[in-house]
């Protein structure tokens with residue numbers, strides 16, 4: 001979209017970053033480190049999904065934390081495994097660069113105050129407790145025929161879900177870098193010059209609004225964040241006054257970007273229309289994000305000519321462990337057919353359930369497995385995992401003394417269920433004795449997790465993806481604006497780039513856009529955010545460019561208003 005270049009800007013900077021989550025913070029740090037004058041703007045106070053996250057960063061190839069835990073890993077092994085997950089979302093050369101630079105990326109985060117630790121979690125889990133900060137966060141163990149497995153989930157060291165700590169440390173570093181953070185300011189439109197170059201951002205801000213309105217906006221947004229995550233209807237209701245305050249008290253603000261604009265405004269899981277349009281199969285999942293994940297950053301990019309990809313890719317989570325005992329169960333659909341290897345990462349299981357089994361799946365377990373799972377609840381879970389596992393082992397479970405009776409109770413095909421269980425129990429009997437070392441299990445589950453389910457009573461635990469307060473299916477969007485992988489510049493459909501425009505994190509196609517394993521989104525935010533910030537800072541100053549190309553023209557350099565500090 002083209003607009004006349006305004007002659008008077010409210011604020012000017014070399015690089016303007018839209019969105020202050022992990023990607024935006026990393027872009028700002030890199031651009032400021034390169035000597036640029038940087039402004040970051042955020043619709044709220046910053047943090048976004050990053051601050052609510054688990055703070056797990058996917059890293060490997062021999063990080064100090066892996067060495068401390070006595071784990072051996074190499075960039076090649078990491079590359080081989082991630083090639084399976086990343087698919088065509090990134091080129092092999094970009095993926096190799098990511099893997100080879102992984103220890104350095106973690107060291108960069110540590111230099112900016114984010115702590116990590118090499119305490120290895122002994123169990124396969126969706127998220128380690130406060131005693132462990134390194135774990136198998138993907139499907140590495142199921143892919144051992146492709147690459148030697150290594151734990152690569154590096155959780156920032158902090159109690160509870162440590163995304164808050166990760167963001168707080170990055171935010172502190174950003175503020176310390178001299179970057180100007182404009183809170184309560186949302187980007188509404190990109191400003192382009194007559195040549196189509198992005199030269200600024202048209203915003204709406206609460207700067208200058210009455211103090212009570214700013215305070216109410218801040219507090220109400222904060223209060224709605226957790227309900228938004230666990231009970232979206234309530235969260236949306238609580239957030240309505242926030243949007244009203246923005247409409248009522250927001251005023252326009254023009255921010256000039258001499259070198260470039262970096263879009264880092266998160267995904268679109270909170271935009272129900274976009275979800276219906278691009279990912280209709282994922283109805284029933286729980287939006288994992290904030291009201292800021294409304295796709296506005298992606299929209300800004302498409303309006304400037306950018307192309308999108310992978311918008312239909314959504315990560316929906318169905319973790320079986322903790323408790324780890326459940327990994328030995330058998331996941332079946334309504335026809336009684338096996339869904340997949342139960343030891344795979346929760347998002348791989350979720351995808352199999354949604355895309356291949358109409359969102360319906362049950363875990364068949366016997367009495368011994370239920371008893372073992374109950375015993376594991378206390379020591380291996382954080383409170384939210386404990387609640388969900390407790391629900392699954394009580395209200396979410398039906399049992400019967402026979403397999404046929406169980407199938408009837410759950411409305412599952414009895415013949416299919418019996419055949420699947422027979423095949424599984426036979427594999428358990430063959431188990432470790434397999435001479436070729438190949439998993440005997442038909443779904444390829446590692447032999448040490450294949451345990452016969454043959455002690456009645458039998459149970460089926462309902463893992464279907466549907467709205468359930470006690471056991472929601474969290475989901476986040478993975479696709480975004482197509483970017484040039486060397487620079488992070490937004491690409492048009494014809495492959496050319498939009499001058500002056502960059503994208504990062506969940507605004508962009510990145511390493512996790514094909515499939516997500518824990519830590520890969522934040523790792524991609526760091527990787528892509530740094531890349532965009534570095535290249536935006538190195539771009540030619542737009543005003544100098546115009547002065548060179550139009551020496552006779554009227555002066556284009558924006559004027560700074562008195563009192564602006566950017």
Ligand SMILES: Cc1cc2nc3c(=O)[nH]c(=O)nc-3n(C[C@H](O)[C@H](O)[C@H](O)COP(=O)(O)OP(=O)(O)OC[C@H]3O[C@@H](n4cnc5c(N)ncnc54)[C@H](O)[C@@H]3O)c2cc1C
Nearest residue numbers: 019021023043048049050054056187266292505506519522
């Ligand atoms: C509960 C939970 C747990 C998770 N755990 C992990 C994990 O452990 N590891 C992992 O890799 N991933 C995890 N994820 C996913 C990960 O947190 C996100 O994918 C990632 O943080 C996205 O970062 P981002 O910088 O792209 O966006 P965000 O962190 O969401 O930041 C975007 C910012 O942009 C702002 N914004 C939006 N629109 C505008 C606008 N128009 N103008 C100005 N500002 C705007 C928002 O207010 C927000 O602050 C988790 C997510 C959740 C919700």
